[in-house]
Structure formats: structure tokens, C-alpha cells
Amino acid sequence: MSVIPPKPFTEERLSGIAGLDQRSRDIFRRLVDTYLATGEPVGSRTISRILPHNLSPASVRNVMMDLEDAGLIFSPHTSAGRMPTEQGLRFFVDAVMEVGAMPTDERAKIDAQIAASNRQRRVEDVLGEATMLLSGLSHCAGVILAPKMNARLKHIEFVNLGPGRALVILVGEDGSVENRVIEVPRGLPPSTFAQASNYLSTRFQGRTIDEVQRFVRQEMTQLRTELDEISARIVEAGIGQWSGEGDSEDKTLIVRGQANLIENATAAEDLERIRKLFEDIENKKELVQLLGAAEVGEGVRIFIGSENRLFSLSGSSIIVTPFRNAEEKIVGVMGIIGPTRMNYARIIPMVDYTAKAIGRLLT
CATH class of the missing domain: 1.10.10.10 (Winged helix-like DNA-binding domain superfamily/Winged helix DNA-binding domain)
Incomplete structure (x- = not known):
């Protein structure tokens, strides 16, 4: 680590x-x-x-x-x-600092939570539970940044919104519905969107976005023989929007356990810092950008106080690490936010172990 x-x-x-x-x-x-x-x-x-x-x-x-x-x-x-x-x-x-192994009982709690997660449930719900568990063990606020949709797909549809724009509608088997506007070549006939919708809905029902993306990339040559090239580009663009390849707006931010930060406050000055930190957390755009930056590196990253502008006034630290899917691709990042005087030696291996456990869930 x-x-x-x-x-x-x-x-x-x-x-x-x-x-x-x-x-x-x-x-x-x-x-x-x-x-x-x-x-x-x-x-x-x-x-x-x-x-x-x-x-x-x-x-x-x-x-x-x-x-x-x-x-x-x-x-x-x-x-x-x-x-x-x-x-x-x-x-x-x-x-x-000397970082040791996690206590056996804490590893057991994390393993039990992951083992209890049902694959038929929404992955976002499972990530939320893992974030809450991490928050409870660390007595800090837990955060996870992950792709917006990991559910198995029931239906995919492309809707023409006018020159150069289309709407992608994804319906999951768990009942979730997500929409995203994408850019497309101008002047496309309506049949192009219908063709792309039919192709994806008939072939990839019951698969996750990551699975569809891998298939489309591997089979682009075959895809172009069945669709014209423009339709193929629409398919690839639409899937890319939901696979985590887009900007930070394509991510889901989960924050749990903010109340733990208040419990850590020991004075009126601390409470004011916590109030500022809550404002920082509510400003999700900057927090998503910070977590997204952690995705590009290996290992656990620690930002202490003013080392990051987002927490410069609240006197807080964030410990984060990416987690991977079965193909060892980074698909999200998780960690904790807490006071600068947090127990780093205990929390660093906790965050690292939980990220690996989440990765096993995504295999």
C-alpha cells in the first residue's frame, strides 16, 4: 500500500x-x-x-x-x-508514522458487509452502505465517487433533440432511469437514432454499461457491418457517456456520516470549522473534482488542510484511494473526510482495505 x-x-x-x-x-x-x-x-x-x-x-x-x-x-x-x-x-x-495492518474485527465487519450485498440490488445502494460502514468505523464522513449507473440494462433509447444533439435514456432492471444529452453529427435522419436504439436494446438487455462498452469496443468492425458508421459512432458516444469516460458530471457522489464531524468538534472554533466543512461538502462540484483527481494515481492519497483549496478554511483532511473492477480498471474513488487530527495510521489501511473489498464486489 x-x-x-x-x-x-x-x-x-x-x-x-x-x-x-x-x-x-x-x-x-x-x-x-x-x-x-x-x-x-x-x-x-x-x-x-x-x-x-x-x-x-x-x-x-x-x-x-x-x-x-x-x-x-x-x-x-x-x-x-x-x-x-x-x-x-x-x-x-x-x-x-507507522501504518500497521487493520484489526481483525474491523476487517471482519467490512467483509461481512460486502458478503451480505446482493448482486440483484442497485450497486449505488451497496456503495452507499459501504460508505456508511467506513464512516462508522472511522468516526469521520465517508465519501465515494462512482459512475452514475452500474445497473443491468432493460432498455436503451436515443431521442433526436435537434441539430447536433440527442438524448440517451437508460432504464435499468432495478427500475432506475437516467438521461444524458450527447453531441451527434448534424443532419442525421430519424432512422439513425431508431437503428442505434434497436441495436443496443435487443443485443445488450441484462448487461451492465461496462459490459456493453467492452463489447462495443471489441466488436466495432462487426458493428460497422450491421450499422452504418454514423450509427456506430452514436452507439459508442452514448455508451461512453455512461461508462465513466466523461467529465465529473458523469459521476455519482455519495457522502455519509457528516454528523461524525460534529462529534469530533471540541470547541466553538471547531464547530465553526465544521460548519464551513459542511458548506464545502454541499459544494459538490469542487469535491467531485478533488476526488476525480485522486483517480489518476496509484495508492492512497492524503490531502491535509490547506494542501487542497476546498478544505483550506475548514481545517480538514481527506484520505482517498481508487477502487477497480474485475479488469483492474479504475471505476471510482472512496475515502473519508475528517479533522486534520484524525488517526491517520488507523484510517489509511481501513480506506485501502475497503476499496479492495468494493473492487471484489464489482468482479
Whole structure:
């Protein structure tokens, strides 16, 4: 499991961090671990008590001053302890944190949820349940971005809307109906749309969009012998609109467990940040764009606070990873949104494992 940082440190900060010895790293790790567990600034006396070797609070304070000079920690008040900066959290996640395996009971919960999912149900409903499960286990908000339609098809129809435009209507066996406007060559006769509709409805009833798309791509030569080339292009364009090849508007965004974010709030300032985060989540276009960007890479991606503009004011982090179908094609992305002081070491493998479980569901 690889974790990908979206941004490098500046050269100035890197020089300070590179000079940290093992003792400084140990103190930094324990400071961040304590902060993530409590949400409170951590003092030198607290660090001194939990270190495995004897080190006075005064010696710890000296090390903490070096960590502050390196930009890894800061003091919110003159007499308070220290907290990690966003750069400090990034350094912790990339270079200090130890990510272990998921607890057996959490893996069992995820496996049981996936095993209980019935293939005859709407895939979107199953993804929604998986998002809720991930939210419950992480005590954060769960998110999934997936193609809009994965149901098995009952009927496909193309309707001419005028020069250069047509409407694709897809009816699923589960009763779902979705419409999408596509661009087509101008001046097409009505028979072209009827021919494309009949071809797809008679041949691909009971198949998913992904299955239809694979067949059309593999059999384009045969397709052109049965349809004229323009009709074939309409078929391919119409299927492409529903296979996840389009822009972010072709995706379904599922968000579950926003209330967990309120439970994580510990002060009035936190509640205001949560209010801002809810506004960010409601602004689905930017959230979809962020999740869509995570689809193009491998491994788990972590965006901490202002590393992404969407969460720059809410002080939140997002951990996301893509999930794949049976052909190892990325078909969506899932993850969690939570406070920057979330338990990264626990949640990273949880997100990664759930994504793989979802992929097994799509085989």
C-alpha cells in the first residue's frame, strides 16, 4: 500500500528536517501521537513521562524548539504546549508514522458487509452502505465517487433533440432511469437514432454499461457491418457517456456520516470549522473534482488542510484511494473526510482495505 503526498516541502524546510536526529524524531512522533489522541497542545513534561528513556522536561523543550524552528510544530498560546503544523502532519504521515495492518474485527465487519450485498440490488445502494460502514468505523464522513449507473440494462433509447444533439435514456432492471444529452453529427435522419436504439436494446438487455462498452469496443468492425458508421459512432458516444469516460458530471457522489464531524468538534472554533466543512461538502462540484483527481494515481492519497483549496478554511483532511473492477480498471474513488487530527495510521489501511473489498464486489 503506497501513500502519495500531493506536495513537497520547501527547500528551506527540508534542510531543517534533514538535520533532525533520532531523538528529535522520537519526541516529534510522540508529540503528534498524543495530539492526535487528545486534540490538545502537548507539553514537554508530558513527553518526558512517556519517552522510553530518561530525558528531562528541559531537554525535551530544547528539542521542541528545534522542531518549531523546522516548521513542524507551533505553540497556539505563549504558555501552552505544542501542536503539529500542517507541514508537521505531512512530515509525520510521510516519514514518521507507522501504518500497521487493520484489526481483525474491523476487517471482519467490512467483509461481512460486502458478503451480505446482493448482486440483484442497485450497486449505488451497496456503495452507499459501504460508505456508511467506513464512516462508522472511522468516526469521520465517508465519501465515494462512482459512475452514475452500474445497473443491468432493460432498455436503451436515443431521442433526436435537434441539430447536433440527442438524448440517451437508460432504464435499468432495478427500475432506475437516467438521461444524458450527447453531441451527434448534424443532419442525421430519424432512422439513425431508431437503428442505434434497436441495436443496443435487443443485443445488450441484462448487461451492465461496462459490459456493453467492452463489447462495443471489441466488436466495432462487426458493428460497422450491421450499422452504418454514423450509427456506430452514436452507439459508442452514448455508451461512453455512461461508462465513466466523461467529465465529473458523469459521476455519482455519495457522502455519509457528516454528523461524525460534529462529534469530533471540541470547541466553538471547531464547530465553526465544521460548519464551513459542511458548506464545502454541499459544494459538490469542487469535491467531485478533488476526488476525480485522486483517480489518476496509484495508492492512497492524503490531502491535509490547506494542501487542497476546498478544505483550506475548514481545517480538514481527506484520505482517498481508487477502487477497480474485475479488469483492474479504475471505476471510482472512496475515502473519508475528517479533522486534520484524525488517526491517520488507523484510517489509511481501513480506506485501502475497503476499496479492495468494493473492487471484489464489482468482479
